[in-house]
Amino acid sequence: MPELPEVETTRRGIAPYVEGREINEVIVRERRLRTPVPADFEQALVGRRIGELGRRAKYLTIPLSEPHAERRALLWHLGMSGSLRIARLGDLPKKHDHVDVVLDDGMILRYHDPRRFGFVDWLQGDVRSDPRLAKLGPEPLSPDFTGERLYRLSRGRRLAVKPFLMDNAVVVGVGNIYAAEALFLAGIDPRRAAGRVSRERYARLAAAAREVLAAAITQGGTTLRDFVSGTGEPGYFAQRLNVYGRAGQACRRCSGELRLITLGQRASVFCAHCQT
Structure with missing residues (x-):
């Protein structure tokens, strides 16, 4: 299972390619992840711009520009075997490539997950109020961990x-x-x-x-x-x-x-x- 360093490595690796980019298209090949991909996922993402990526524990947070005030950010978990990678237009999807987020410069944020234990969902409120995150302890590299x-x-x-x-x-x-x-x-x-x-x-x-x-x-x-x-x-x-x-x-x-x-x-x- 990807642990905190793997998730942080993923965040740092994909951030330069996705931050500030506008989403042109979203392709969902498999909705049956640990939590089913939201029904409005594709429609709600197209035309929105990606902000600065964050991480809380093993979750990635992907903020999005308005106008959807109630859909302000994505929460992405890699599960047991998932990975987020950067691909380019023309790179054919492989087996278990379940989600593509196509950006305005032709790059693709591609989610691969053979076991389908990961998920992508809307962040409910912020990292302090989302029920999946609210009860988590401090980050191990923060001053709160002693x-x-x-x-x-x-x-x-x-x-x-x-x-x-x-x-x-x-x-x-x-x-x-x-x-x-x-x-x-x-x-x-x-x-x-x-x-x-x-x-x-x-x-x-x-x-x-x-x-x-x-x-x-x-x-x-x-x-x-x-x-x-x-x-x-x-x-x-x-x-x-x-x-x-x-x-x-x-x-x-x-x-x-x-x-x-x-x-x-x-x-x-x-x-x-x-x-x-």
Whole structure:
């Protein structure tokens, strides 16, 4: 699944091609996404100009010019296997290319999603009031995400610290890959109860999460089977992963064997020597 760095990489990749452009045509080949494509999608978009793209957690927000006051922005989620890419007029659609937004300069914003778990819908109000976004925690690279917040929210929690960190009400966008990597950098056993992690260690964990996510964004996201950036390039952060996907291999710190466990129904790899 594309995680926060992949979505941010997509935003940065497509923004120069779509911001300020007018929409000439919209082609929907498959409406049956996780949420069906709105019935008025094509008609409501044609003739409108795209504003500055935003991101909240794993959602992309695409503001639109008037006159439709109640249809001011799109909310786009890539789901498990979706991608937004830039194509040109004449580039034939491939299987699973479900939506084309054709721009006034001949470029196309094209949505590809083999599993159809993503969606595009109207943003209801703004990012603070839309029910899909209103209860989300802070962005991990924002000043609102701190070790003190983690420490405060974790008191009395028996839940393991890794699924606690992955809770979108605690902080958004720290998915399985980046939670595993952050816990390794912070030296924290992912099985440890969230309520039994000290304030000092949470400060290290918050710093580690920011470091891992910032590095992944800089390098274009993590190379997953389905992920490519908005310009069709794969991510490269996987070349630097310390634990994720490396079960049975040697720890880069101590050379001990990395262990594979299951936490919250998700696979998790860690070093029992370096993470306590």
